Amino acid sequence: xxxxxxxxxxxxxxxxxxxxxxxxxxxxxxxxxxxxxxxxxxxxxxxxxxxxxxxxxxxxxxxxxxxxxxxxxxxxxxxxxxxxxxxxxxxxxxxxxxxxxx
Numbered sequence: 001x002x003x004x005x006x007x008x009x010x011x012x013x014x015x016x017x018x019x020x021x022x023x024x025x026x027x028x029x030x031x032x033x034x035x036x037x038x039x040x041x042x043x044x045x046x047x048x049x050x051x052x053x054x055x056x057x058x059x060x061x062x063x064x065x066x067x068x069x070x071x072x073x074x075x076x077x078x079x080x081x082x083x084x085x086x087x088x089x090x091x092x093x094x095x096x097x098x099x100x101x102x
Contacts, residue, residue, distance in 0.1 A: 012036070014069045015040045059074055
């Protein structure tokens with residue numbers, strides 16, 4: 001659990017992913033389209049993969065990946081992020097983490 005907390009709080013937007021997960025890729029593209037460059041931690045390439053999956057589930061993730069953290073706090077998975085985007089609450093949440101596009 002400590003590793004998940006440490007990784008998720010090191011950067012503004014962190015996505016725990018698996019290299020073969022298409023939903024993780026879709027979330028990454030959404031954030032990039034919003035001008036946010038998320039840190040992607042592919043857990044299938046981490047020797048602690050099983051422990052990370054268990055920790056994400058204990059934190060409240062419905063599925064281990066994708067698990068999205070913004071500002072060190074768990075936002076959720078694809079469904080939660082897409083719902084926030086459609087309701088207009090995602091952009092204000094990630095605004096502090098948008099790259100300067102000037």
